[in-house]
Amino acid sequence: MDNKTNMAATRPGRNREFVKYIVGFVLSLALTLVAYQVVVGYQHGSLYSHDTRLLIIAALASTQLIVQLVFFLNVADEGKPRWNLMMLMFAGMVIFILVAGSLWIMHNLNYNMMQHKSTTQVNSYLSSQDGL
Amino acid sequence: MNEDVLAIDRTQPEVEMAAQKRLEDRTMFGFWVYIMTDCVLFPVLFAVFAVLHNNTNGGADARQLFSPAYALVETILLLTSSFTSGLALLSARRKGATFTVFWLLVTFALGAAFLGMELSEFHHLVAEGNSWRASGFLSGFFTLVSTHGLHITAGLLWIAVLIANLAKRGFTPSVMRKLGLFAMFWHFLDVVWIFIFSIVYLMGAV
Numbered sequence: 001m002d003n004k005t006n007m008a009a010t011r012p013g014r015n016r017e018f019v020k021y022i023v024g025f026v027l028s029l030a031l032t033l034v035a036y037q038v039v040v041g042y043q044h045g046s047l048y049s050h051d052t053r054l055l056i057i058a059a060l061a062s063t064q065l066i067v068q069l070v071f072f073l074n075v076a077d078e079g080k081p082r083w084n085l086m087m088l089m090f091a092g093m094v095i096f097i098l099v100a101g102s103l104w105i106m107h108n109l110n111y112n113m114m115q116h117k118s119t120t121q122v123n124s125y126l127s128s129q130d131g132l
Numbered sequence: 133m134n135e136d137v138l139a140i141d142r143t144q145p146e147v148e149m150a151a152q153k154r155l156e157d158r159t160m161f162g163f164w165v166y167i168m169t170d171c172v173l174f175p176v177l178f179a180v181f182a183v184l185h186n187n188t189n190g191g192a193d194a195r196q197l198f199s200p201a202y203a204l205v206e207t208i209l210l211l212t213s214s215f216t217s218g219l220a221l222l223s224a225r226r227k228g229a230t231f232t233v234f235w236l237l238v239t240f241a242l243g244a245a246f247l248g249m250e251l252s253e254f255h256h257l258v259a260e261g262n263s264w265r266a267s268g269f270l271s272g273f274f275t276l277v278s279t280h281g282l283h284i285t286a287g288l289l290w291i292a293v294l295i296a297n298l299a300k301r302g303f304t305p306s307v308m309r310k311l312g313l314f315a316m317f318w319h320f321l322d323v324v325w326i327f328i329f330s331i332v333y334l335m336g337a338v
Contacts, residue, residue, distance in 0.1 A: 021215060091168040
């Protein structure tokens with residue numbers, strides 16, 4: 001105990017780092033459990049639609065990404081010029097183009113390549129996509 | 133890089149400290165750039181999985197194959213090991229050798245337990261005929277999850293090397309720097325796993 005107080009007095013930044021790790025850990029754990037509950041607790045009632053639940057899970061995962069970037073990877077603590085943050089934003093841009101672009105193109109390909117399907121399959125696909 | 137350190141005048145401690153700090157900042161940034169490239173690699177595999185996840189070739193889909201509860205345990209193991217790797221780094225900054233090694237061992241044990249669970253899941257899937265050859269969906273799944281598993285394996289080796297380094301040399305600037313890099317790498321792997329947990333296991337079960 002004596003040793004600990006001494007440490008805190010001489011190095012004030014160290015305790016703050018420790019608190020940051022604890023907060024990050026607790027927040028991440030909570031977000032994980034909430035996301036799990038959204039999926040597993042569903043059988044009890046149909047409070048949310050299928051798409052809403054997917055959106056909630058995506059939102060919780062993105063929140064946890066930010067929590068871990070701030071509390072574990074210390075992105076916000078960097079002094080200027082913030083090269084690490086700039087690299088992160090550049091990676092984010094590349095990721096957005098790759099992922100959104102791939103899903104968009106592949107979805108369109110899927111839509112336009114229905115020749116091999118039966119008429120019933122095509123009709124049900126069109127009705128699910130366009131409401132035709 | 134090493135010449136910088138060797139060239140400085142060792143009789144002036146503040147000059148050496150400043151040189152060490154510069155070297156450390158540069159190394160951390162270089163490693164961050166590597167992590168950002170990995171950060172592009174994983175979303176590409178996620179996109180492949182997202183595109184292929186409905187192509188089950190008449191076989192079992194995510195709902196039938198994966199258990200969210202099993203994945204939750206894996207998630208908690210990895211999250212806790214990410215936390216304890218941070219504690220190891222903090223202990224090292226306080227020059228507490230015993231605690232540093234203790235937290236590194238805890239991190240290793242949790243990471244190894246995670247890897248064991250993942251390999252056991254793979255083994256069950258393959259044994260039941262649901263290998264990566266069964267469908268596009270499973271190819272995407274195995275590629276994504278095992279790439280993460282390979283990173284975890286590399287991280288476990290890294291912990292072992294760190295402990296050996298620490299035992300041999302103590303808290304030299306080089307060992308401290310590597311500890312910092314390792315903690316960054318391990319936190320990053322946990323971030324990637326959150327998305328595997330959310331997209332593959334949770335969204336698959338919705």
